[in-house]
Amino acid sequence: MLRELSPLLAAELNIKKIEFISSADDLVTLKARPNFRSLGKKFGKDTPLAAEAVQALSSDALRDFEAGKPLYVSVGNESRELSPEDLTVVRTASGELVVKEEGGYFAALDSVVTRDLRLEGVAREIVSRVQRLRKELGFAVSDRIRLFIAGGAEIQEAVKAFQKWIADEVLALEVSVGEKIDGTHATHTFDLDGQSVEVALERVG
DSSP states (O other): OHHHHHHHHHHHHTOSOOOOOSOOTTTEEEEEEEOHHHHHHHHGGGHHHHHHHHHTOOHHHHHHHHTTOOOEEEETTEEEEOOGGGEEEEEEESTTOEEEEETTEEEEEOOOOOHHHHHHHHHHHHHHHHHHHHHHTTOOTTOEEEEEEEOOHHHHHHHHHTHHHHHHHHTEEEEEEESOOOTTSOOEEEEETTEEEEEEEEEEO
16 A cells, blocks of 8 residues: 555655665664663662663564563573563664654654755755745746746756756746846745745746
């Protein structure tokens, strides 16, 4: 079901690519946080040593423990079985991924924004603002336009990189970009992540 709906998921969450995997083992590291009060009832004066043993448990051992398999720690010559009250399993992401796991399901997000993704995001926001402006100005859905855009270096770079896509999205026969828009056009200005963007729309035909 998720595979069939992945295009919708990507569009709604502004995700570039979705991959499905069957296990989060390579994405999440499990660590055990000892509960000293509970361990103290079992190990007494050896509780600090038991806590160290709990903290040293491997991810695989903790996954088996969560799956219902018995888990033991040894202190000196004594080995005791742990109960869920003796520890808390803490999940941390491996690498730079942001990971959430619950109830046997998990999601991992690569939140690193590359230069290409940044420029695409700028282009998408410009399209969104232009579409809104078309509506505010009373343009028909089918009206063709000429679009003029002015802004700083990043704005110009984004528009040039996605010029054809922008034109297709806003029904522009022509997209011009530069530092300024000449005084013959009525301009509209908006803020995009701290950058000032100026646009002008001209109906064609």
